[in-house]
Amino acid sequence: MRCGYFESGRCRSCTWLEWPYADQLATKVERVRALLPDGVDWRSPVPSAQEGFRNKAKMVVAGSVDAPTLGILDPSGHGIDLRDCPLHQPGLHDALPVLADFVARARVAPYDVATRRGELKHLLVTESPDGELLVRFVLRSQEPLARLRKHLPDLREALPAARVVSVNLQPEHKAVLEGDREIVLTEAATLPMRLAGVELGLRPRSFFQTNTAVAEALYTEARGWVHEVAPASLWDLYCGVGGFALTTTAPGRDVLGVEVSDEAVRSATAAAHGAARFVAGDATAYAREHEPPDLVVVNPPRRGLGPELSSWLETSAVRHVVYSSCNAESLARDLALMPSLRPVRARLLDMFPNTAHYEVLTLLTRY
Incomplete structure (x- = not known):
């Protein structure tokens, strides 16, 4: 991709822009794989368009x-x-x-x-x-x-x-x-966001992924993994406007989303039409106070889950975790605190081409 702003030095935000895109993607995969344990089934990475992708x-x-x-x-x-x-x-x-x-x-x-x-x-x-x-x-x-x-x-x-x-x-x-x-x-x-077979609702102060095409691939991949495990109950922690929760609903499945933002919860509840429930609150506090589900989806900020929530997951009865991370270093720290929940499958999705950033989806199973 050519960019006059980059070439003139007026903007250098796309720090990897001078790299061939295939090298960008391969380097991201290599760096993330080095941080996760051996034995993970790595699916092929999901690429992105280099331009015209930011929503x-x-x-x-x-x-x-x-x-x-x-x-x-x-x-x-x-x-x-x-x-x-x-x-x-x-x-x-x-x-x-x-x-x-x-x-x-x-x-x-x-x-x-x-x-x-x-x-x-x-x-x-x-x-x-x-x-x-x-x-x-x-x-x-x-x-x-x-x-x-x-x-x-x-x-x-x-x-x-x-x-x-x-x-x-x-x-x-x-x-x-x-x-x-x-x-x-x-x-x-509310701005309707139709993707991955659902209609999400985006209010002004709600978070949504910046790359729509890759976000759709992320939700679709997670949905496939969840349906394969077929949990009777599921929590989506750090659920935002409910992307993972609403794309993983199924007949007879109890789906609950937890998000600290009241506005995001209002958006998710309106979009759910009763297919899932959403509550406003701290993810760790909610987990400690309620009976755990069969499967938990987590999509934390860059700092990761942290010791408290990771330790709760380790000692809980949760059988599976689908972990969506934008920072493999914090993901690795969290995994070290959850040795009973082993990563068995992972896929890198290039949410942020031309930079060192990415999203990585990991399936953890209790052993």
Whole structure:
């Protein structure tokens, strides 16, 4: 893949871009296999397109109210415009210039890090498999809110794919992407995400995988493993909007998702239509207080499960674990704390091409 931003040195985020893609994939597999025990049945890795795969644009807004930049900041704090980034899906690529024009029309001043003045910090845009958009404006305060509401009909006309538009308030001067308060400006508050045979619901502050095609492969692979084991009961811990839970339901199977985010739980519950249950809470605390299921799916953050939840799984009656990890080092630490649950099958999915990052799915069985 060729990228003018990378070649000019304006953006070097894709640190592996100069490597042939086959070498990228082989290196990831080699590094992950070295961290897991011997005897694992490694399935062939799932590759990704090198460009046009990102369903989310996370853009720092800088520049001026008349000429905003959407992209990143250079070391001096000036904006580098990346609206033509080749990683974005076509719908995002087409939407970003329209959104930049809207920002100028609504007179929303970009936030200046050096002077701590201005309002618009980030523009976050997610595209669904159906081509609809979730658009979020991260503001320092509510000052521009009336202008955004006034010009919203113009945006909807220029960008009809914008199903959900919201404002997130992040008043603090620190490197935090978003704040705790969200104000939805449209009638719709949920973006339907149809993949792997289910319809998930994505609300503004809910997490979803960045690579839709590989996410679909991830859910499909996990579903096959779960159906092969055929558990009567299943927990999806760190369930987010319920991707693993909703793709592994089956007649007579009791499926429960646990997620700390209330908003994600609302999204998952609405999408489940009674096929699965979801509760808001800490995964470790919930596990300690309830009778364990036959199988647990875990999809923790980069830090992994940690000693408490790993130790609980080791001493529990859980027969199988499907572990989705974005960090094989923390996965290896967790596995060392669960010697009775042995990894028997694994597959690397290249969720983040052109970088050292990945997702690895592992099936653990109790011996």
